Amino acid sequence: MDFIQTIVLALVQGLSEFLPISSSAHLILVPKFTDWPDQGLVFDVVVHLGTLSAIVFYYRAILKTLINDFFYSIVKIQTIGQSRLAWGVLLGTIPVGLAGLLLKDFVEVNLRSTEVIAYATLAFGLLLGFSSWVNAGNKHTRDILNWTDVGFIGLMQASALIPGTSRSGITITAGLLIGLSRKMSIQFAFLLSIPVITLSALLMMLDLYQQPQLVDWSMLILGFVLAAVSSYLTVVFFIKLLDTIGLMPFVVYRIILGVLLLVL
Known part of the structure; x- marks a missing residue:
């Protein structure tokens, strides 16, 4: 990878990971339309870790509360503070985790x-608009999740394995459809991204262990920093x-992009 490719792809990942426009689609499309060589698995891992660090930093105060209340609820065997939300994030990740393990090769x-x-x-752009x-x-x-909400959003999130869906977009869409407030839909969608990006990075690391690659540390560090800063902003x-x-x-952006791709 050269300097320009590193900058562009790191910014694409950082800017699109948490917007409802699908980062995976853009990371596939940009190299295709620029005739760039594949950026490699190492780079994908690094920029994913960059976006993960950004969302963890943004929600650091909430995450501290969620973790404390989660473990306290286990000790007390009852709901404590924000423990329901913490359990929701954990349980809502299960469908996409299982789907990813079972369908990873098929999707690729x-x-x-x-x-x-x-x-x-x-399709998912129109659903977001609806x-x-x-x-x-x-x-x-509502600003309060119930277990039906968690199950529905978790199942909808599994469809984000299809490039072009957008993980953040489909989880926000699901939350809005079942009557959660926009604020709660976005917060839960972004909190769900933390275990999902972590699992995705771990799977990529496993693939990387089986297929080691040469790395350019300067480009990887640049990619990490740009992905982290751009995703946080x-x-x-x-x-x-x-x-x-x-x-x-x-929604308009997705419709225009989808039509252009079909035409081209």
Whole structure:
């Protein structure tokens, strides 16, 4: 990888990981349309760790509370503080974890085409728009999760294995559809990203152990820093801008991108 490719792909990962536009799709499409060589598994691991560090830092105070209340709830065998949310994050990760283990090879071989990305971008973009419209008309949105909510969002998150879906997009969509407030839908979606990105990075590390690669440490460090900083800034501004612009700009972007991919 050269300097320009490192910068572009690290920024693509950082900017798209937490926006509802699918980072996996953009990481597939950019090299295809630029005729760049594959960036390699090492780079993918590093930029994923960069985005993980960003979201952990952003939610560091909440995570400290969740971890404490989680273990305290086990000791007391009852709900303590934010322990319900902590258990929700843990249980909501199970469907995508199992689906990833079972379908990883199938997805890699069959679902990484431009056509699949185009249709997924369109379909899940329209679903995001529909959920936003439904939620806007709901005067009784909730900030409290129940176990049915966790199960539904967890199952919907498993569909993010399809490139073009967007993990953050589908989990936000699911939350909005079942009546969670936009704030709670986004918070739960972003908290769910922590174990999911961790599991994804671990799986990639396992593949990397089986297929070791030569590394350029300077490019990897640059990629990590750019992915971490850009993803952190994206989360900060995304959450702040939602009250002003809502989700429709991302829906429009997905529709335009999907149509362009089908045409091209």
